[in-house]
Amino acid sequence: MLPPILQNLRIPVVAAPMFIVSGPELVIAQCKAGIVGSFPALNAREKDGEAPVLDTWLTRIAEELDRHNQANPDRPAAPFAVNQIVHRSNARLDRDIEICHRHKVPIWITSLGARPEVNAAAHDCGGIALHDIINNVFARKAIEKGADGLIAVAAGAGGHAGPQSPFALVQEIRDWFDGPLLLSGAIAxxxxxxxxxxxxxxxxxxxxxxxxxxxxxxxxxxxxxICDSGAMDIVTSSLFTGVSGNYLAPSIRKAGLDPDNLDSAGAESMSFAEGSSKAKAWSQIWGSGQGIGAVRDIQPAAARIDRLAREYAAAKARIAQL
Known part of the structure; x- marks a missing residue:
């Protein structure tokens, strides 16, 4: 059974946190439209000596969603989530955990490592912890270390996608785990x-x-x-971050590289330190999952969610008639 905070969503969808792309504007729009909105904590960046932008973002999100709920008691906003990259190169992790704990962030999403202390911090402020994984071995480790739920990142997902079929990954996890399970991979x-x-x-x-x-x-x-591309335009490479990820081939060509002949990079080159020269070097290489063939125009997030809701209801009705 899902924890209460993940129940009563308009449709059963959590918006994935995306590097650079996800910020307060998108999260607030997603939550107001009835799905869980999320952003990576590392997207909130400030210059040296400035107050933490993450603090400002969390205050803004909480206040705007509270105003929405007061004005729309019959249509309250969905909760929001913050993604923590727990890789050892993330020098901000401890600070960002403290800020999220102080703001009582309701949903914590962890990536690139399962850390018991992060899960404990989420629980201590009344939140839940979801950990993203690419195989059954990592899934078991995440639950053993205190995660409440799992995000199965299957083949076709954007960002650091796994190689396994969603059918294989979900069935192996469900063989032993009956808690919250989210699925990622070309869902559009x-x-x-x-x-x-x-x-x-x-x-x-x-x-x-x-x-x-x-x-x-x-x-x-x-x-x-995104609107002009489809599944055939997605290239998988480890060159840009040190971990296998999916990227738009046209953006790779635009950067002067051949998407069909890319070098690889090892995990030891992965870095989430602020101001990483690698991140700047590849800033015009754009990530995407394989599901974008369903996206044909740029529109407000609420309109995209309205369409998902209509399609979801139509699919349920169609299946009921079989």
Whole structure:
């Protein structure tokens, strides 16, 4: 059974946190439209000597969602989530954990390492911890270390996607785990959301379609490239971060590289330190999952969620008639 905070969503969807792209504007729009909005804590960056921007973002999100709830008691906003990159190169982790704990962030999403102390901090402030994994071994470790739920990142997902079929990954996890399970991987329609549930997941985890929204913190060219591309335009490479990820081939060509002949990089080169020269060097290489063939225009996040809700209801009705 899902924890109360993940129940009563308009549709069973959590918006994935996306590097650079996800910020307060997008999160607030997603939550107001009835799905869980999220952002990576590392997206909130400040210059040396300035007050933590993460503190400001969390205050703004909480206040705007509270105003929405007071004005719309019959249509309250969904909760929000913050993603913590727990990789050893993230020098901000301890500070960001303290800020999220102080703000009582309701949903914590952890990536690139399972850390018991992060899960404990989430629980101590009344939140839940979801950990993203790419295989069953990592799934077991995450639960052993105190995560409440799992995000199965399957083949076709944007960002640091796993190589396994969603069918294989979900069935192996459900063989032993009956807690909250989210599925990521080329989910871009309401029918795909229902398919994720039929497969055994509780909720769908959707990122790339929200790049092409008015509220996304992405260059206009990036948004348009999402609309103009499809699954065949996605390239998998470890070159840009040291971990295998999915990227838009047109952006790779635009950077002067051949997407069909890319070098690889080892995990030892992965770094989430602020001001990373590697991050700056590849800032125009744009990530995406394979589901973007369903995205054909740039629109407000609420309109995209309205469409997902209509498609989800239509898929349920269609299946009921079989």
């Amino acid at each position: 329609t309401g029918g795909a959301v229902l398919a994720a549930q039929a497969m055994g997941a509780d909720l769908a985890y959707i990122g790339s379609p929200f790049i092409a929204t008015a509220e996304a913190n992405a260059p206009q060219d990036y948004k348009q490239m």
